[in-house]
Amino acid sequence: xxxxxxxxAGFIGSNFVRYEIAHHPSVEVTTVDxxxxxxxxxxxxxxxxxxxxRFVHGDVTDREAVFRLLEPGVDAIVHFAAESHxxxxxxxxxxxxxxxxxxxxxxxxxARRFGVxxxxxxxxxxxxxxxxPEGRFTEESPLRPSSPYAASKAAADLLVxxxxxxxxxxxxxxxxxxxxxxxxFPEKVIPLFxxxxxxxxxxxxxxxxxxxxxxxxxxxxxxxxDVVLRRGRxxxxxxxxxxxxxxxxxxxxxxxxxxxxxxxxxxxxxxRPGHDWRYALDASKLRRxxxxxxxxxFEESLDATIEWYRTHEAWWRxxxxxxxxxxxxxxxxxxxxxx
Numbered sequence: 001x002x003x004x005x006x007x008x009a010g011f012i013g014s015n016f017v018r019y020e021i022a023h024h025p026s027v028e029v030t031t032v033d034x035x036x037x038x039x040x041x042x043x044x045x046x047x048x049x050x051x052x053x054r055f056v057h058g059d060v061t062d063r064e065a066v067f068r069l070l071e072p073g074v075d076a077i078v079h080f081a082a083e084s085h086x087x088x089x090x091x092x093x094x095x096x097x098x099x100x101x102x103x104x105x106x107x108x109x110x111a112r113r114f115g116v117x118x119x120x121x122x123x124x125x126x127x128x129x130x131x132x133p134e135g136r137f138t139e140e141s142p143l144r145p146s147s148p149y150a151a152s153k154a155a156a157d158l159l160v161x162x163x164x165x166x167x168x169x170x171x172x173x174x175x176x177x178x179x180x181x182x183x184x185f186p187e188k189v190i191p192l193f194x195x196x197x198x199x200x201x202x203x204x205x206x207x208x209x210x211x212x213x214x215x216x217x218x219x220x221x222x223x224x225x226d227v228v229l230r231r232g233r234x235x236x237x238x239x240x241x242x243x244x245x246x247x248x249x250x251x252x253x254x255x256x257x258x259x260x261x262x263x264x265x266x267x268x269x270x271x272r273p274g275h276d277w278r279y280a281l282d283a284s285k286l287r288r289x290x291x292x293x294x295x296x297x298f299e300e301s302l303d304a305t306i307e308w309y310r311t312h313e314a315w316w317r318x319x320x321x322x323x324x325x326x327x328x329x330x331x332x333x334x335x336x337x338x339x
Contacts (some may be wrong), residue, residue, distance in 0.1 A: 002030075003078055004076070005017055005020075005030070006060050006078070007033055007060075008033055008044070009041055009044055009055070010038050010040075010080060012080055012122070013031070014040075015117075015181065016046060016078065017024035017053065017224040019052055021047050029052065029300050030055075031054070031056065032058045033057065034059040034060070035057060036083075037185075038185045041055070042318070060079075060104075061098055063110075075116070076124070077111055077120065078120045078229065080136065081103055082099060083152075084290065086099070100153055101156050104156040108163045112336065116169075118170050119160065119169060119170065121174070122174055123154075123157050124153050124278045128143060128175075129143075129276060130146060130276035139239055143158075153209060159322070160173055164235040169214045172229075172233075172235070173238070174238050174239075176216060177216050178216065179215075179221055181304075181305050182218070185319065190305065193255050194306055195320070198259075198309070200261070205266050205269065205271045207270075207272075208265060209248045209268070211248050211275060211276070212278040213245070213251070214242075214245050215242065215251075219295075220296055220301075222297065223292065224238075227291075228286070231290050233289070238286045239283045241281035241283040244298040245278075245285075252266055257304060
């Protein structure tokens with residue numbers, strides 16, 4: 001199988017690229033990434049010299065560039081590329097609409113024109129909006145996004161499904177709960193709190209910390225995507241969840257406890273506008289149809305994540321300082337990234 005993975009230098013995308021190369025000896029992966037602030041070539045260092053992987057610096061909204069990548073023959077597109085930080089979307093929504101909606105449309109058109117056999121669109125549980133204290137979102141739940149980011153992803157989801165119905169392309173949508181694990185950009189809550197705690201810096205907790213999130217280890221998410229890519233039914237939406245709900249304040253305290261740090265590092269800050277109170281997904285459809293189940297407990301995954309950031313201090317310090325941008329020059333200086 002020849003895969004085109006968009007956004008593959010980001011957090012989940014790079015974990016998926018490494019997962020595919022490690023688990024499927026015959027797969028060939030082309031990673032395309034615009035290398036905006038969250039794209040980091042250091043995330044792909046493990047496959048830098050892998051003959052079955054190549055990196056292309058490109059923007060999914062660039063129609064000509066995308067079509068050039070698809071013309072030689074691609075079996076499947078796995079579409080991660082997206083602006084994804086809610087706070088940034090509140091500050092400026094324009095780039096979210098451009099990348100998340102227009103970029104998806106360009107890829108869909110390319111898939112239709114060049115006969116790509118399968119299109120897997122990676123979405124988010126945030127398209128469903130906020131959930132009350134009971135129940136879980138199913139694939140049939142209405143889309144009620146609360147932020148510009150979530151609205152742009154919901155629009156992209158509907159665009160993908162419209163191409164299934166209008167043009168008959170073989171496309172699927174996955175909606176996953178909050179991910180955590182290695183290589184996550186340290187503006188996200190778990191790596192932000194872990195790296196801040198290492199330095200005994202304050203941990204900024206929104207509001208009273210009662211907001212609830214449903215957490216999944218990134219490797220379990222990648223395994224779910226792998227099985228959906230190969231065994232999922234075209235035209236379907238699949239929720240992905242490990243059923244690990246935590247209130248933000250409880251998550252924060254658990255991180256500090258596992259790191260041997262005091263709760264006095266917690267600093268309440270003004271809540272985010274339109275902050276959804278609870279997310280929780282029903283992933284029974286995915287489990288029933290594919291047999292997928294998470295392989296890692298929340299506790300062992302959190303310990304592994306803390307340990308990864310402890311042993312990869314150079315990685316996260318380079319990200320926080322902006323030095324990670326120099327990695328682009330190293331790859332291109334050695335002519336290892338065609339594009």
